[in-house]
Amino acid sequence: MTGQFNIPVRVTRIEQVTPMIRRFTLERYDGGQLPGFSGGSHVVVTMRGDDRIHHNPYSLMGSPDDKRHYQISVRRDDEGRGGSLFMHTRVAEGDTLEVAPPTNLFALNRLAKRHILIAGGIGITPFMAQLHELRRAGADYQLHYSFRDQENAAFRNELEAACGRRITTYDASAGEFVQPGQLLAEQPLGTHVYVCGPKGMIQAVNDAAFELGWADSHVHWEEFAAPPVGKPFRVVLQKSDMEVTVPGSSSVLEALEDAGLQPNCLCRGGVCGECETVVVEGEVEHNDHFLPDDVKQTNSRMMICVSRARSERLVLDL
Amino acid sequence: MPIYELPEDGIRSRPIYRPMQPDVAARFHLMVAEGAGSEALAELHEKLPDDARCSIHYLAGGDGPDGSDRLMQLRCEQTRLHFDDGQLADALRRHLESAAMGTRLYVAGSEDFIWRMAAVGISCGMSEEEIHVERRGSRARPVQCVHCKTRVEGVTTNIYTCPGCGQHVTVRDHFSRRLGAYQSVCVDAEAPGELPPIEEIYR
Structure with missing residues (x-):
């Protein structure tokens, strides 16, 4: 799903807000209107690095009335998998990035007093x-x-x-x-x-x-989980009859994408539930905020965007 | 905890009422009933933890037996008897406007009554999760005509003549939580005057 509807955007402004945080203002590459959003929405930003592609979710922080610009802020994480570092060290004003249309998993309740x-x-x-x-x-x-x-x-x-x-x-x-x-x-x-x-x-x-x-x-x-770095393991895709190795620094989702597949996904942060996958065999290291605890204990399902294997091999119903 | 259930098949919006259970996570239990609903409150009160805080508003009369005496005996911070449902609704609103988060509302009585009181809770910012309802007493339905929007309380038959537009309308299982009413629709549009048998099915 993701990747098919990405919108090319140009970075029009970068501000160093604090020593660790940069704010990026983005506009459509063709200067047109961006999809509308409500407060609490996030976009997944695709960053094409030299050796890998990063997809990170960032909350939109500008005014929902501004249809020309999106604003995101990125906190630099030197220990992370490189997406925030890419935004801090490789992206300059005038560069292009891709963003997926906004999704809101953290909306205000309009009936609240x-x-x-x-x-x-x-x-x-x-x-x-x-x-x-x-x-x-x-x-x-x-x-x-x-x-x-x-x-x-x-x-x-x-x-x-x-x-x-x-x-x-x-x-x-x-x-x-x-x-x-x-x-x-x-x-x-x-x-x-x-x-x-x-x-x-x-x-x-x-x-x-x-x-x-x-x-x-x-x-x-709302808390986006970054896919943690872990030990490599093998994933067997039962329906597709494929076997893929998940490297230590990639998520299952990313490894499947590298193998040319397009599994359903949306937030890439273990929050939205879109990539929920049935586990046929193996033990899961759950890192998401979506599945209820009792489901996690049964090892019957996993969110492939952030969760990994505890066993050497996982068999998925994909 | 759901305030009511919806059926798996048939018309999905028809509420299914079950005996109310106390939400033990709550800090305060506000209980409201009319007529036969007093029995539901007494049963609910029995299930509350000993140190639970609660208050009762009761509309005596109306449908079913008068449960005032029974409710007055329950241990409660406040038990208030009302003799007019508009007055009860006002008292409930004042109570909720000064209530703190952690309050749950429980309502028992006729279907018309419980949804009108639930609407007071919703308008005070409560979510459905905080409002528990149980039908007691008559099964007569509050109904709104889909053609002219005239509302009628206490419909007991499958077909009635709408006092608003004069059409013969049949009572559907389609239920609106917002309106607190079932929907009725013209039954003889194809052949005016040709009606199926009229039966008293909601007593």
Whole structure:
């Protein structure tokens, strides 16, 4: 699926926002309109490196009203598989990239009476697009933004200008931390909470909401899993009668694509559920946020975009 | 936890009601009933954990036996009796407007009543997951005519004459949660006046 509908875009502007974060402004290569999106959407960016192709999901952070530009921010990860490093070291203004049309797995609930947005670090990006929608709707919202220190407080000034007294910032280097239990206590009926940030923060917000009796449908979170690096293993595709080796630094999905196949996929971050695949044989190392825990334990299904094998061989119903 | 189920086959929107179960994750249980719905609340109350916080609003009279005495005996922060369903709906709205996240709403009574009260919850920002409903008492249906949109409460027959447009309409299993009503549609369009047997099937 992915790869067939990519839109060629030109990088019109690159800003070094913090020592680790760059913001990229993209426009269609032919100057036309880009597909519309709602706040919380992401695009998968295809980067053609010398020895491999990277596909990374990034949240759109510009205004949904701007049909000419997409904006994404990329945090440099020197330990990762190279996609963010490619964006930081190889991409210059005027270069071309490809993006897939936007998908939203982290949308605002329009019936909410109040929105509580909790961001940690680069997790601020989806909220920056949502803020446009919240302000236009005159919605009741609060933004709680945590960062490591002042030097890494990306977009702080523009956020404060946009949100005024609705934003609260937390500087971890000064000992300031979000307290989800306090934040979520005694909120009026119809409140929705949204969290995007480090694993621990997402977990803490989910735990606090559960403890306070919040229904799951009022708790929203997004965390893209990067496919982890691991040991190589063999994948047997039962229906196609093929055998493929998955290298340590590739995901199953990427290895199948390298072999000329086009498995269904969308987010490439273990979130959307599109690439769910039946496992016939073998043990799975689950890295996704999609499958329920009881399904993961049975080894009967896997998300091939981020999960790997624990055994030396996996047989898939593909 | 679903507030009701939908059938696997037939008309998929027809709700199937089962005995309400307490959502033990909740911090506060707000229970509302009319008529025979009091029995459902009493049964629900029995299943609540000992330290659970709850309040009851009850509309005495209407359909079914008066359960006021039974409900007054239940351990509860507040038990309020109402004698008018508009007044009950207002009281429920005021209660929900000052309620905190962690509240669940439980409603028992006629189908017309439970969906009207559920709509109060929805308009206060609750999601369906937070609202549990159970039909008790009469099976009479609230129905909306698809032609003229006239709503009729308490329809017990398979066919009735719509008071809005005068057409003979048949009650379908198509149910709108938003309107809290089944849909009715003209039954003799092909041959006006030729009606199938009229039976009382929703009692």
